[in-house]
Amino acid sequence: MTQVLVVAEHGQGKLSQSTARAVSCALQLPDAAVSVAVFAAEGAAVAAQAARLTGVQRVVLVEDARHAHPLAALIAPQLAELAAGASHVLGQSSTFGRDLMPRVAALLDAPQLSDIAAVESAKRFRRPIYAGNAIVTVEVDAPQLVATVRVASFQPAAVGEGAAPIEAAKPLAVLPTHTRFVSLSTSQSDRPELQSAARVVSGGRAFASAENFQKLYKLADLLGAAVGASRAAVDAGFAPNELQLGQTGKIIAPELYMAFGISGAIQHLTGIKDARTIVAVNKDSEAPIFEVADIGLVGDVFAVLAELERLVGTPPG
Amino acid sequence: MKRILVGIKRVVDYNVRVRVKPDGSGVITEGVKLSINPFDEIAVEEALRQKEKGACDEVVVASIGPADCQTQLRTALAMGADRAILVETAAALPPLSVARVFLRLAEKETPLLVVLGKQAVDEDNSQTAQMLAALWARPQATFISKLEIGADLARVTREVDAGLEMLEVDLPAVISTDLRLNEPRYVKLPEIMKAKKKPLEVLPLDSLGIAGDLRVRAVNYAPPSQRPKGVRVADAAELVAALRSRGVL
Numbered sequence: 001m002t003q004v005l006v007v008a009e010h011g012q013g014k015l016s017q018s019t020a021r022a023v024s025c026a027l028q029l030p031d032a033a034v035s036v037a038v039f040a041a042e043g044a045a046v047a048a049q050a051a052r053l054t055g056v057q058r059v060v061l062v063e064d065a066r067h068a069h070p071l072a073a074l075i076a077p078q079l080a081e082l083a084a085g086a087s088h089v090l091g092q093s094s095t096f097g098r099d100l101m102p103r104v105a106a107l108l109d110a111p112q113l114s115d116i117a118a119v120e121s122a123k124r125f126r127r128p129i130y131a132g133n134a135i136v137t138v139e140v141d142a143p144q145l146v147a148t149v150r151v152a153s154f155q156p157a158a159v160g161e162g163a164a165p166i167e168a169a170k171p172l173a174v175l176p177t178h179t180r181f182v183s184l185s186t187s188q189s190d191r192p193e194l195q196s197a198a199r200v201v202s203g204g205r206a207f208a209s210a211e212n213f214q215k216l217y218k219l220a221d222l223l224g225a226a227v228g229a230s231r232a233a234v235d236a237g238f239a240p241n242e243l244q245l246g247q248t249g250k251i252i253a254p255e256l257y258m259a260f261g262i263s264g265a266i267q268h269l270t271g272i273k274d275a276r277t278i279v280a281v282n283k284d285s286e287a288p289i290f291e292v293a294d295i296g297l298v299g300d301v302f303a304v305l306a307e308l309e310r311l312v313g314t315p316p317g
Numbered sequence: 318m319k320r321i322l323v324g325i326k327r328v329v330d331y332n333v334r335v336r337v338k339p340d341g342s343g344v345i346t347e348g349v350k351l352s353i354n355p356f357d358e359i360a361v362e363e364a365l366r367q368k369e370k371g372a373c374d375e376v377v378v379a380s381i382g383p384a385d386c387q388t389q390l391r392t393a394l395a396m397g398a399d400r401a402i403l404v405e406t407a408a409a410l411p412p413l414s415v416a417r418v419f420l421r422l423a424e425k426e427t428p429l430l431v432v433l434g435k436q437a438v439d440e441d442n443s444q445t446a447q448m449l450a451a452l453w454a455r456p457q458a459t460f461i462s463k464l465e466i467g468a469d470l471a472r473v474t475r476e477v478d479a480g481l482e483m484l485e486v487d488l489p490a491v492i493s494t495d496l497r498l499n500e501p502r503y504v505k506l507p508e509i510m511k512a513k514k515k516p517l518e519v520l521p522l523d524s525l526g527i528a529g530d531l532r533v534r535a536v537n538y539a540p541p542s543q544r545p546k547g548v549r550v551a552d553a554a555e556l557v558a559a560l561r562s563r564g565v566l
Contacts, residue, residue, distance in 0.1 A: 073456055095477040099459045102447035111532045114442045129440050130335040134344050137537040178487040179456040186480030241476045248496060256565045277565045294547040295559050307553035
């Protein structure tokens with residue numbers, strides 16, 4: 001048996017889809033027995049959702065008021081303790097997982113692999129490096145391995161009929177007080193979540209202002225799509241940081257990705273090239289984004305957007 | 318003395334389109350431009366700004382690598398760092414070993430803050446700062462876009478998937494820099510000349526008592542799979558038709 005421990009990511013009482021994707025990666029390990037660890041102030045609902053993921057054998061729930069906002073410095077020592085006996089400890093390649101897992105790896109004195117995109121065996125994995133310009137195959141020789149899963153590379157584990165048992169756990173680790181949550185500011189939206197949306201429309205420097213960038217939202221709503229942005233658009237203040245796609249932002253794999261006014265630097269392309277269909281609209285016919293686009297349209301971004309709104313018509317559903 | 322320790326890594330310049338060697342043994346690094354990892358440059362800049370604001374008295378910059386990494390350390394000195402340390406080794410160290418090196422340096426230099434880039438654009442690991450914080454048993458504040466240093470604590474803004482998270486951490490702490498923290502300064506010629514006289518200490522890796530770590534081994538490098546060539550359409554109507562025929566609309 002390969003004992004695999006996956007840490008759950010969640011918010012507002014909901015299990016993140018990235019957890020279902022990490023579970024899917026875990027299930028590709030040969031002979032995997034997959035447990036999910038939930039850290040929360042009140043985690044019963046999240047634990048129940050994790051328990052229903054197909055292939056999960058056990059959910060370990062750590063409830064503590066100090067986990068109301070996830071802090072790596074507080075979760076890491078407890079996760080490291082729960083990881084005793086696990087050969088693989090997996091998190092997500094989200095800001096949550098990327099913050100947490102290296103701290104766990106160091107506490108366990110285990111090597112970490114970041115952004116695993118394919119499982120070849122219990123000891124052999126593939127991951128992108130150099131902004132996706134190269135894929136490296138690595139072999140690990142260690143009793144324990146910590147990893148973050150490149151969630152865009154794995155389909156979410158299905159929600160099944162049965163439910164795995166949920167065990168409450170009280171790890172003994174002493175939690176530090178040196179790190180304190182102050183606040184979280186987030187742009188509330190009814191739009192689909194960027195990392196799990198089936199459709200994403202995104203904009204770049206060509207929008208020229210935050211006001212113009214809003215024009216993208218109309219099409220997004222008509223398509224039921226999430227909105228993304230290039231680094232240039234975020235740096236220029238047209239869009240908030242949580243919309244940034246690419247090597248240093250979010251990595252997505254939607255059914256449809258439509259890039260408006262994005263030139264397509266390699267750092268951006270690495271975040272979107274797993275999309276099923278890529279559409280590029282740009283006035284520069286030489287823009288590198290066209291090299292990866294399935295459908296390219298050379299033209300004025302605003303004119304094309306207006307025309308698309310008209311053609312797409314009423315919102316789906 | 319209130320000190321900030323900054324780590325920098327020499328990487329293939331981010332503008333270089335990296336290619337895999339035909340035999341799959343690595344990527345081509347011969348004859349390509351090497352630079353300070355862009356996130357580490359932001360780390361140096363932030364330390365300098367904190368010093369200019371009076372939050373610290375000295376900025377020490379450290380790197381790990383072969384002797385010619387001194388070039389990048391000299392660049393950081395020209396930006397304004399006070400002194401540099403090169404931990405010299407020909408071996409490529411995994412993040413956990415790099416964190417152990419920085420733990421030794423932190424114990425020696427007793428900084429109020431260690432500032433590292435959030436990831437290096439070669440291996441894209443994003444591990445070292447968090448590992449150092451764990452080994453040092455100190456707070457970590459990763460992916461930060463804002464830093465305010467107080468008497469014995471720091472307030473940071475982190476760029477997280479949900480938006481912006483504010484944390485308060487006791488000092489000393491480890492922070493990792495995101496893109497929007499600052500825009501690094503350009504180095505002027507007189508500063509490059511002046512930097513040649515600033516102290517640069519070379520410590521062999523062995524002298525720190527850190528052994529190699531061969532638990533993760535790269536066995537093959539391959540170029541990414543290419544997407545099939547796409548089509549061009551003339552206008553929005555053709556685009557919608559093409560999307561409908563692919564069944565995505």
